[in-house]
Every structure is written in C-alpha cells, then in structure tokens.
Amino acid sequence: MASVSRFINSPEKVRAETRERIRLAIQECNYRFNFVAKVFSTQRTQTIGLVIPTITNTVFADSTRGLQDEATRHGYQVLMVNADYDSAAESRLVRHLLERQVDGLVLTVSDPHGPIARELADAGTPAVFLFSTLSEGPVSSVGIDNERGGFDATTHLADLGHERIAMLAGSFATSDRSRHRYDGYCRCLSTRGLTLDPQLVVQIPYGLEYCREGVLRLMQTANPPTAIFASNDLMAIGAMGELRSLGLSVPRDVSVVGFDDVLMSSYVAPRLTTIRQPVYEMGRRAVQMVLDALGRGEQSVPRHVILNHELVVRESTASLHRA
Amino acid sequence: MASVSRFINSPEKVRAETRERIRLAIQECNYRFNFVAKVFSTQRTQTIGLVIPTITNTVFADSTRGLQDEATRHGYQVLMVNADYDSAAESRLVRHLLERQVDGLVLTVSDPHGPIARELADAGTPAVFLFSTLSEGPVSSVGIDNERGGFDATTHLADLGHERIAMLAGSFATSDRSRHRYDGYCRCLSTRGLTLDPQLVVQIPYGLEYCREGVLRLMQTANPPTAIFASNDLMAIGAMGELRSLGLSVPRDVSVVGFDDVLMSSYVAPRLTTIRQPVYEMGRRAVQMVLDALGRGEQSVPRHVILNHELVVRESTASLHRA
DNA sequence: ATGAAAGCGCTAACAG
DNA sequence: CTGTTAGCGCTTTCAT
Numbered sequence: 250m251a252s253v254s255r256f257i258n259s260p261e262k263v264r265a266e267t268r269e270r271i272r273l274a275i276q277e278c279n280y281r282f283n284f285v286a287k288v289f290s291t292q293r294t295q296t297i298g299l300v301i302p303t304i305t306n307t308v309f310a311d312s313t314r315g316l317q318d319e320a321t322r323h324g325y326q327v328l329m330v331n332a333d334y335d336s337a338a339e340s341r342l343v344r345h346l347l348e349r350q351v352d353g354l355v356l357t358v359s360d361p362h363g364p365i366a367r368e369l370a371d372a373g374t375p376a377v378f379l380f381s382t383l384s385e386g387p388v389s390s391v392g393i394d395n396e397r398g399g400f401d402a403t404t405h406l407a408d409l410g411h412e413r414i415a416m417l418a419g420s421f422a423t424s425d426r427s428r429h430r431y432d433g434y435c436r437c438l439s440t441r442g443l444t445l446d447p448q449l450v451v452q453i454p455y456g457l458e459y460c461r462e463g464v465l466r467l468m469q470t471a472n473p474p475t476a477i478f479a480s481n482d483l484m485a486i487g488a489m490g491e492l493r494s495l496g497l498s499v500p501r502d503v504s505v506v507g508f509d510d511v512l513m514s515s516y517v518a519p520r521l522t523t524i525r526q527p528v529y530e531m532g533r534r535a536v537q538m539v540l541d542a543l544g545r546g547e548q549s550v551p552r553h554v555i556l557n558h559e560l561v562v563r564e565s566t567a568s569l570h571r572a
Numbered sequence: 573m574a575s576v577s578r579f580i581n582s583p584e585k586v587r588a589e590t591r592e593r594i595r596l597a598i599q600e601c602n603y604r605f606n607f608v609a610k611v612f613s614t615q616r617t618q619t620i621g622l623v624i625p626t627i628t629n630t631v632f633a634d635s636t637r638g639l640q641d642e643a644t645r646h647g648y649q650v651l652m653v654n655a656d657y658d659s660a661a662e663s664r665l666v667r668h669l670l671e672r673q674v675d676g677l678v679l680t681v682s683d684p685h686g687p688i689a690r691e692l693a694d695a696g697t698p699a700v701f702l703f704s705t706l707s708e709g710p711v712s713s714v715g716i717d718n719e720r721g722g723f724d725a726t727t728h729l730a731d732l733g734h735e736r737i738a739m740l741a742g743s744f745a746t747s748d749r750s751r752h753r754y755d756g757y758c759r760c761l762s763t764r765g766l767t768l769d770p771q772l773v774v775q776i777p778y779g780l781e782y783c784r785e786g787v788l789r790l791m792q793t794a795n796p797p798t799a800i801f802a803s804n805d806l807m808a809i810g811a812m813g814e815l816r817s818l819g820l821s822v823p824r825d826v827s828v829v830g831f832d833d834v835l836m837s838s839y840v841a842p843r844l845t846t847i848r849q850p851v852y853e854m855g856r857r858a859v860q861m862v863l864d865a866l867g868r869g870e871q872s873v874p875r876h877v878i879l880n881h882e883l884v885v886r887e888s889t890a891s892l893h894r895a
Numbered sequence: 896a897t898g899a900a901a902g903c904g905c906t907a908a909c910a911g
Numbered sequence: 912c913t914g915t916t917a918g919c920g921c922t923t924t925c926a927t
Contacts, residue, residue, distance in 0.1 A: 252897055254922055264896060281695075284671035286920035289612040290903055304636060305835070310627040317654075326668070329652055331640075345649070348607035372604075457835050490839035512628070512780050516813035518841040575913055577906060587912060609904035613919055 257282060288350060297539055298346035299329040300339060300356035302424070303455060306483050308509040308528055309357070312379060315532025316355060323540055325352070332358070334423040334455045340365055347372055353539035355379050355532075359423045362386065375542035375549065377535045380526075382429050383553050389542070391534045391554040395426050398524045398558050399433025399478070402506045405522070405560055406476040407441045410569035411504060414438070415449040415467045415474035417488055419481060423455065427480040430508060434478055449474050453484070460487030461494075468495060475503060475569050482507035482514045482523055489517070489565065500567035510561055519564035527556050580605060611673060620862055621669035622652040623662060623679035625747070626778060629806050631832040631851055632680070635702060638855025639678060646863055648675070655681070657746040657778045663688055670695055676862035678702050678855075682746045685709065698865035698872065700858045703849075705752050706876050712865070714857045714877040718749050721847045721881050722756025722801070725829045728845070728883055729799040730764045733892035734827060737761070738772040738790045738797035740811055742804060746778065750803040753831060757801055772797050776807070783810030784817075791818060798826060798892055805830035805837045805846055812840070812888065823890035833884055842887035850879050 255262050256271045263271070274280075288294045297320055301309040309331075317327050328351060332338040336359040343365065346354060354376035358365055361378045369376040370387035383390035406414050416434050419427035431450070438445050448470045453459040463484075467474055479485035485507030489499050499505050499519055507514060510525035534554060542549040578585050579594045586594070597603075611617045620643055624632040640650050651674060655661040659682040666688060669677060677699035681688055684701045692699040693710035706713035729737050739757050742750035754773070761768050771793045776782040786807075790797055802808035808830030812822050822828050822842055830837060833848035857877060865872040 251899080251922075251924095254920095255897085258922090262896080267897075282671050283673065283920055284668075285608060285612050285617070285673045286903095287922075288608050289905090289919085290921040290923085292903075294608070304627075304633040305630055307628055307630065310633075313627055326653075330649075345607075348605050350606065350608045457839060486836065486839050489841070490843075493841060513809065513836065516780060516809050516840075518813070518816060520813075574906075574908095574915080577904095578913085581906090585912080590913075606904055609919095610906075612903090612921090613905040613907085615919075 292350070294326075294350045294352055295324060296326045296328050296349075296351045297536060298343075298349070298351035298354045298356075299327050300342055300346070300354070300358065301329065301331045302334045302357055302359075304331045305456075306481065306509075307511045307513065308481065308526070311511065312528040312532035312535075315529035316536050317532075319533040319536040323536070325536070325540070334359065334420075336360065336363065336365075336423070340368070343368065347374060353377075353536075353543055355535045355539060357381065360425050361388065361390065362425070373547070375539045377538045379531060379535045381425055382555065384555075385553065387551055389538050389551040389553065391531055391538065391556070392426075393526050393531075393558040394555050395429035396433040396436070398508060398526075399430030399480075400437045401433070401558070401560050402430070402478050402508060402524050403434045403437035404441075405506060405562065405566065406478065406504060407437060407443065409476070409504065409566060411474075411476040412443055412569075413446075413449065413472060413474040414443065414476045414478060415451070417460070417463050417467065417477055417479040417484055418450065418452050419484065420452045420454055424480075427452075430478075430480050446472075457483055457487040457490075460484055461491050464488050464491040464495070468492075468497070476566070477503060477505050479505065479507050482509045482511045482521060485521055485523065485565070486513070486517055489519075489521075500565050504566040504569075506566055515563065522563045522566040523561050525559045525561050527558075531556060615673070617649075617673045617675055618647060619649045619651050619672075619674045620859060621666075621672070621674035621677045621679075622650050623665055623669070623677070623681065624652065624654050625657045625680055625682075627654045628779075629804065629832075630834045630836065631804065631849070634834065635851040635855035635858075638852035639859050640855075642856040642859040646859070648859070648863070657682065657743075659683065659686065659688075659746070663691070666691065670697060676700075676859075676866055678858045678862060680704065683748050684711065684713065685748070696870070698862045700861045702854060702858050704748055705878065707878075708876065710874055712861050712874040712876065714854055714861065714879070715749075716849050716854075716881040717878050718752035719756040719759070721831060721849075722753030722803075723760045724756070724881070724883050725753070725801050725831060725847050726757045726760035727764075728829060728885065728889065729801065729827060730760060730766065732799070732827065732889060734797075734799040735766055735892075736769075736772065736795060736797040737766070737799045737801060738774070740783070740786050740790065740800055740802040740807055741773065741775050742807065743775045743777050747803075750775075753801075753803050769795075780806055780810040780813075783807055784814050787811050787814040787818070791815075791820070799889070800826060800828050802828065802830050805832045805834045805844060808844055808846065808888070809836070809840055812842075812844075823888050827889040827892075829889055838886065845886045845889040846884050848882045848884050850881075854879060
C-alpha cells in the first residue's frame with residue numbers, strides 16, 4: 250500500500266522491479282487514483298478557489314486565464330464559481346469553497362470592505378481580492394487605481410471639449426470598482442470646473458440588456474450629454490448599440506469611453522476608446538500572492554498591489570464641434 | 573459524533589435540546605465542516621465536472637449559466653475547466669475530474685468520436701457531450717444539428733443572390749462543430765449548383781486574433797467573395813472588424829453571417845445575422861441528462877438530443893446588387 | 896527499499 | 912433519539 254503511494258508520487262523512490270509489479274497490478278484491477286482520499290489525508294487540495302461576479306464579461310475570462318496559467322505552472326487547480334453580482338451569493342460561495350478545503354482564495358466581490366473581509370481574515374485561508382482598489386485591510390489585493398482610471402477616462406473627454414459628460418455606471422451596490430471609477434469621474438469634473446449634473450449619472454444592473462434603459466434615460470433629459478463614460482467595455486458597447494438605435498452616431502453625436510479594454514473592444518465599430526487594465530497580469534499576481542502566503546504560513550501580512558492602467562484612444566471619442 | 577452529522581444534514585432528526593448543545597459546541601471550537609471528508613465517506617461529491625474549449629467565447633458562458641442554474645436547483649456544484657481547444661488537455665482534464673470524483677461530466681471536446689468517448693464510457697461516470705451533433709455513440713449528447721445550421725446560414729446568403737460565398741472556419745482539428753457546419757456549407761453550395769472554391773475556405777485557430785489573416789487570405793484572392801459565413805459569432809465579429817480595416821463595408825461590399833447568436837451580436841455595428849442556438853437550454857438539458865443517468869445507475873443507455881436552431885436575420889447580410 | 900499500521904473527519908449501520 | 916463503531920483510500924511514520 251505504502252509502496253503504491255510512493256510509486257505514484259515519486260516513482261524513483263521504488264525499485265524498478267517493484268515498479269513493474271505495481272504497474273501490472275494497477276492495469277489488472279483498472280485502478281483509478283482517488284484524489285479525494287489524498288486530499289483528505291494530506292489536508293491539501295492543491296486548489297485555488299476563484300469567485301468572479303459574472304462569467305459573461307470577458308474581462309474576467311481574461312484575468313482567469315492569467316490565474317489559471319500561473320496556477321497550473323505551480324501544480325495548482327482553479328475552482329471557479331460566479332456570484333452573479335450578488336453579495337449573498339458571494340458569502341455562500343466562499344463558505345462552500347472553504348468547506349471544500351481550497352488552499353487559497355481569489356475573489357472579486359461587491360464590497361471588499363464588507364463583512365466578507367473579516368470572514369476571510371478569520372478563516373486563516375490565504376485570500377486576495379482581485380480588481381478592487383485597496384490600500385489597506387486584512388485581506389491582500391491586486392488591482393489598478395480605479396479612481397484614477399475614472400479620472401483619466403473623464404479627463405480624456407474633457408480634453409476633447411466635452412462639458413456635458415455622463416456616466417453610465419454599474420450599480421455601486423454590487424461593484425466597488427464602479428463606485429471608485431465614479432469617484433474619479435467626479436474629481437475630474439470638479440477639477441475642470443464642470444458641474445456634476447445628477448441627471449447625467451445613471452446606475453444600472455450589470456448586463457448588456459440594461460444599457461437600453463440607461464442610455465434612454467440619459468438621452469431623454471432636457472440637455473443630453475455629448476459624451477458618455479461607461480464603467481466597463483460591455484456597457485460601453487451596449488450604449489453604442491443603443492445610441493445607434495436612437496439614430497445617433499458615435500463619435501459624431503456622442504463620444505463613448507469604456508473601461509477594461511476587452512479584446513472585443515478593438516473589433517467593434519467604432520473601435521472603442523477605453524482604459525486598459527493588465528488583467529492577465531493581475532490574475533497571475535493574485536495566485537502568486539496566494540502561493541506566497543501559503544508558503545509563509547500564519548505570519549503572512551496582507552499586501553496591496555496596484556498595477557498601472559492606460560488610456561487607449563480609438564475611434565469612439567472625438568472632439569466636440571459646435572455649430 | 574453521529575448526532576453532529578445528523579444535526580448538520582437534517583436538524584429535524586435531533587431533539588431541540590441536543591441541537592442546542594451541539595450548536596454551542598460548534599461555536600465553542602469554531603468548527604468548520606469538512607466537505608472533503610464527507611465526500612470521501614459518501615463517495616459522492618455532488619459535483620458535475622464541465623470541460624469547455626475556451627472561457628473567452630461567451631457562448632460557453634451562456635450554456636454554463638444554464639448548466640449552473642440547473643445544477644444548483646438540484647444541489648449540485650459545477651467544477652469548470654477549460655481545455656483551450658487542445659485535445660491533449662481535454663484528456664488530461666477529464667482524468668483530473670474523474671480523480672476528483674465528480675459525479676458526472678459535461679464536455680465540449682475537439683472530437684467526440686475520438687478516444688475520449690471510449691475512456692468516458694469505460695469510466696462508468698455519467699457523461700454528456702454538449703454542442704456537438706451526435707446521433708450515436710456510447711456517450712450521451714445534447715446539441716443542435718450543426719450541419720443543418722451551416723446549410724441554413726449558407727442558404728440565406730445564396731438566397732440573397734451571393735455566389736462567391738466563403739467560409740471562415742474554426743480549425744476542424746479542434747472542433748467537430750466547425751467541421752459539421754462546413755459540411756452544411758458544402759451541401760448548400762452543391763444544392764445550389766455553386767462551385768466550391770477551395771480558396772474560399774479558410775481554417776483558422778480559435779480566437780479573434782486570427783481573423784485578420786483569415787480575412788486577408790480570403791479577400792486577396794483573384795476573385796474575392798461577396799459573402800462570408802463564419803463558424804461562430806466571435807469570428808464573424810472579428811471578420812467584420814478586419815473587413816472595415818480593409819476599407820470594405822458590411823453588408824454593402826461583403827455580407828457576413830455568424831453562428832451562435834451571442835448577446836454581443838445584437839449590439840455590434842452592423843448587428844450580426846447569425847444562427848441562434850438555444851444554449852441556455854442546452855446547458856440545462858445536459859445536467860438533466862447527467863442527473864438522470866445518475867439516478868438510473870449502470871443500466872442507463874446513452875441518449876442523443878438535438879434541439880432546434882434558428883436563423884436570425886439582422887443587418888450584416890444584404891442582397892447582392894450587381895452594377 | 897518495502898511492509899505494517901495509524902489516522903485524517905465524516906457517514907451509515909447498529910445497538911441501546 | 913442518541914452513542915458507538917467500522918470504514919472510506921490515501922499518506923506518513925516506524926520497523927524491518
């Protein structure tokens with residue numbers, strides 16, 4: 250029995266003859282290794298749990314690729330679950346993952362300052378928040394400076410001469426990223442001496458489907474915007490589709506800037522101006538940090554990493570020409 | 573010990589007083605349930621393994637949502653892995669999932685007629701192929717009739733008067749769906765008496781990135797096509813982006829039809845004409861079939877379900893006007 | 896280099 | 912209704 254275990258985990262530790270004997274026996278009873286038993290015995294799953302808000306936004310697919318690549322490189326698996334932007338689901342899923350004995354956790358949640366942070370810190374399982382902008386707190390994090398991202402996106406529009414700049418925002422209640430980007434939007438407006446018109450800020454639930462109503466609300470105001478900052482690329486693309494339905498042209502009538510730079514954004518018409526996040530790298534860093542904490546054991550202190558973003562100017566934004 | 577187990581799994585089977593006693597004890601030692609131990613003991617993970625070819629095509633995100641919703645409804649989890657269109661990875665991942673004792677398997681693989689089918693049938697774990705068109709074989713399946721889908725897409729173009737119809741196909745080696753759609757394309761051409769020009773069929777690896785070269789090859793032929801059938805929406809969108817780069821207008825110069833009807837397709841400009849697959853429903857059906865087989869035990873016979881697809885005509889296709 | 900045996904934390908069968 | 916106990920299949924000592 251012990252020799253079989255040795256054979257499987259480090260064949261070189263067993264004599265060639267025994268090796269052969271075992272190989273045959275394994276063939277014979279077409280034995281299949283039981284990973285669960287191993288996990289049970291070793292208390293190590295070699296698995297990292299991943300919680301994402303949605304599987305339909307490819308930005309999470311891209312970070313997940315980085316994450317998986319890095320995990321695989323170190324012999325770890327990724328167990329991914331999505332919470333559909335629902336904070337109750339987030340807690341439930343984290344509990345599930347913890348019960349399943351994942352060795353570490355990477356997560357993007359509604360509110361990294363909420364109760365979930367304490368739960369995670371108490372659990373003693375290494376965890377890192379992904380995408381959020383954090384500079385403190387008991388749980389590590391890796392992301393970009395979302396506030397500055399929002400500021401940069403809005404500044405680009407202001408630089409083009411726009412004064413009626415709207416924000417089509419993902420609901421703050423379900424995304425602290427959206428809220429931080431909004432903060433940046435506000436700061437830009439006030440820096441530029443532009444008035445923040447509450448009618449020009451619309452929060453919508455996540456999903457292309459909701460862009461319709463959001464854009465409608467924006468464009469039906471007495472004094473509609475000439476530019477829209479959407480808090481992610483998907484919403485920006487949704488907004489462009491809706492503007493087109495209204496007979497409006499992007500960027501001639503309305504400029505649009507997104508956030509994330511998903512691959513699709515350089516293929517749509519017009520190609521989308523956006524803020525690029527280094528998502529693949531973010532995913533990699535997240536597992537590195539988890540593995541690092543795993544190595545250090547208990548006395549690991551939380552780290553907060555902020556990577557650089559970048560404004561990518563394409564065709565969906567243009568300077569405001571007045572008649 | 574046993575009472576604790578009872579308390580956790582069916583609290584009503586234990587007296588209120590004992591319940592309280594246990595609750596306290598649990599608080600006391602801040603006990604966390606060990607799911608792995610349960611799995612080990614019961615030999616049931618309550619988990620369905622899911623193998624998808626890529627996480628970056630939202631069509632798989634959509635089927636996965638159906639799958640997860642249905643799984644959750646029955647108290648099952650989904651363990652998702654992606655194989656990146658690599659058949660070696662597929663086998664490896666299936667083995668991993670089997671070692672992890674998943675109760676059932678849902679998978680989309682390069683070639684459902686390949687060795688993996690035998691492996692699955694031998695494993696004795698219920699499995700169903702998703703997306704592929706199968707009418708026989710030891711492993712159950714649910715999908716649409718991809719050959720007819722390809723036929724319908726091409727017929728739509730032929731109906732519009734196009735005679736030079738190209739196919740931008742995902743590599744056949746990594747997708748039997750692409751191959752079947754191509755078969756339908758060929759059948760339509762021959763039905764219509766159109767010649768099948770090998771120069772008008774280009775296979776590219778999966779990914780938006782590869783569309784560039786594919787479209788280039790197509791449009792640089794002596795007698796370029798006036799219409800392109802892409803074997804999925806992502807490639808169709810990539811193709812439209814590339815055509816635009818070449819100064820060509822869709823659908824004025826070239827008509828484009830895709831396959832899948834991902835949500836994005838109704839938002840891009842021009843809105844994409846495509847073949848809709850009932851992907852959410854497909855995901856649901858797949859887990860139903862797995863659960864069904866799980867219920868029946870060994871004497872379950874493979875079933876092959878083909879759902880209906882539908883041509884959705886939007887703006888990316890137009891009739892051929894000759895000067 | 897190999898075999899024997901304990902133990903991981905749960906469930907299920909059984910006895911009380 | 913509750914406690915006792917065997918056992919799931921691996922790894923990990925510890926002898927040999």
